[in-house]
Structure formats: C-alpha cells, structure tokens
Amino acid sequence: MSTRWPDRLPTHDRFDYRPITRRPDYAWPNGARLAVYIGFNVEHFAFGDGLGACIGPASPQPDVLNHGWREYGNRVGAWRCLELFDSLALPTGALVNTALYDHCPELVQALVARGDELIGHGHSNAERQGVLDEEHERALLLRCRERMLRESGQAPAGWLSPWISESALTPDLLAETGYGYTLNWCHDDQPLRMRTRGGGSLWSVPYPQELNDIPMIVGRLMDAKDFSAMVIDNFEEMLDQSRAQPLVMGVALHPYIVGQPYRLRHLRTALTRLAQARDRGDVWFTTPGAIATHVAGLEKERPGEFD
Numbered sequence: 001m002s003t004r005w006p007d008r009l010p011t012h013d014r015f016d017y018r019p020i021t022r023r024p025d026y027a028w029p030n031g032a033r034l035a036v037y038i039g040f041n042v043e044h045f046a047f048g049d050g051l052g053a054c055i056g057p058a059s060p061q062p063d064v065l066n067h068g069w070r071e072y073g074n075r076v077g078a079w080r081c082l083e084l085f086d087s088l089a090l091p092t093g094a095l096v097n098t099a100l101y102d103h104c105p106e107l108v109q110a111l112v113a114r115g116d117e118l119i120g121h122g123h124s125n126a127e128r129q130g131v132l133d134e135e136h137e138r139a140l141l142l143r144c145r146e147r148m149l150r151e152s153g154q155a156p157a158g159w160l161s162p163w164i165s166e167s168a169l170t171p172d173l174l175a176e177t178g179y180g181y182t183l184n185w186c187h188d189d190q191p192l193r194m195r196t197r198g199g200g201s202l203w204s205v206p207y208p209q210e211l212n213d214i215p216m217i218v219g220r221l222m223d224a225k226d227f228s229a230m231v232i233d234n235f236e237e238m239l240d241q242s243r244a245q246p247l248v249m250g251v252a253l254h255p256y257i258v259g260q261p262y263r264l265r266h267l268r269t270a271l272t273r274l275a276q277a278r279d280r281g282d283v284w285f286t287t288p289g290a291i292a293t294h295v296a297g298l299e300k301e302r303p304g305e306f307d
Helices: 064-088 105-114 134-152 170-176 213-219 224-241 261-280 288-301
Strands: 034-042 093-096 117-120 192-194 202-204 247-253 284-286
Touching: 034 064, 034 105, 034 224, 034 261, 034 288, 064 105, 064 261, 093 105, 105 117, 105 134, 117 134, 117 288, 134 170, 170 202, 202 288, 213 224, 213 247, 224 247, 224 261, 261 284
Parallel strands: 034 093, 034 247, 034 284, 093 117
Antiparallel strands: 192 202
C-alpha cells in the first residue's frame, strides 16, 4: 500500500518558504526593531446555541454558566481592561464582532473614542466562518465591513476570522472585499504578502497563538501570574532577537479572561513592562493596521522582497 502523498504534499500556494534567517532588513518607525501590539478580542455569543469557550463542562442549552462567564467580559472585564490601557496610554487593535452593535454598542463606541483600530472579527464567535460557501462567506465579509463603517465611521482594514476558521478561499475573498491584511495565519514573526487569485494585495500580519490567553489560560490552565511572566519573557527574548532583524510581537487578550480582577492585576505588571520599553524608545507600540501599512509602503519601494 503506497503512502497517501508519495511525492509533494498538498500546499496552500499562498506564499513560499523562506527561513527567518534569510529576510530583507528594515526598521519600524523611529528606528525601532520590534513592533508590539495588543489584539483585544471583544466578542458576543448567541444565548442557548453555538460555540464559545467554556470555564466548566458544557451543559445542555441554555448553558447559563458558560454564557454568563463570557458575558462578564462585555459588562465588566472590557471596561477594566480599557482603564488599564488608558493608564498606560496603550492603543489596541480591537477585534470586534458586529453583534456588539446590537448588544452593547457603547463598548464599541468606547473603543472608537480611544482611537483604537477596529478589526473585523465576524458577526459572532458563536459560529465558524470556514463552513460557509463562497457566496455566504463573501456576504459575511461585506456585511461586517459595511456595518462597522456605518456604525463607527471606519471600515476595517484587517480581519481575524471567528475561531480563526478559514475556507480555502478566505484570503481571496478578503482581498476582493476591501480588506488589506489578515491575522489568521500564525506562521511567522514578520509580515508577508500573500498570493491571492487575481493578484489582489493581502498582507499577513503575525497574530499570536501562544501569547494568547485562551490557549494558555483556558486550554493549558496557566495561572495568571505565569501568563504575565510568559508575556515578559517573550518580549525580552524578542527584543534581543530584534537587534538582528525587525520583528512583530502581538499579545491576544479576551476581556472575559484577563478582565477578571486577579488576572488583571498580573496583566498590569506585564503591560507596564511593555509601556516602559516604549517610553525608552526600545519598541514601536502600535496596531496591526499600522504594521501592514508600514510594510506595504516598504514593498512599494522594494518590490518582491516581502513575498
């Protein structure tokens, strides 16, 4: 019996392999070598149905335990996080479910008032994007983009799929519906330009799956103080690495997790360390959209180097 793929394995053909040791050199604004951002996931979930992270075993619907735990993020946790971000003058890339406009529009208004970047994150994290056919996936991308523009005055430049669930056509559809970058891929520490049908431009900006409170705290049961130490350790190591080449470090946060008081206290320690590095000029503290805009400008000056 032969192996399933005796020759070349199936591939996505979105980009070629290029090791981190063989990349073009450049700098971020102000000469920084490390770009840092917060991916602040603000989400809403259907009651009595659909997907969602769980603090305890899933119960028959309506699962009020797990729904209520997630809703704490919108009612309390997000506001405590915003107070922390304000105290340190930290911008965020806010990953927004458009269902928030129906449920708690003042939370999205608070993000806009802070000057945060709004990033498309589907209508709700109660359902996956990757199961949609092309027509319905295109409609989702357009509907979210148009509603965010109408409600908040800014069309999202970037996208993170709910549960990072893609179809085989998602990058193509993103480029065709006006999005300039995706956060779905977690394969690198630098941005790169992805190939799409028709040649539309789409950047992949690194989004963390390790430096992320859901897989670490919920999935691996990591304590809050250990997650804080992990953020600091990752930052200090990447700061050292960035002396040789420009890098991107994201921190993915969900307010129903890190907005819990005892976790917020430890998160404050980690973010204070990052803010201090910013104040010293050691890093560029920014948003994913600004990262994509910067590398897109460099690519125009140096075509082909960032593929």
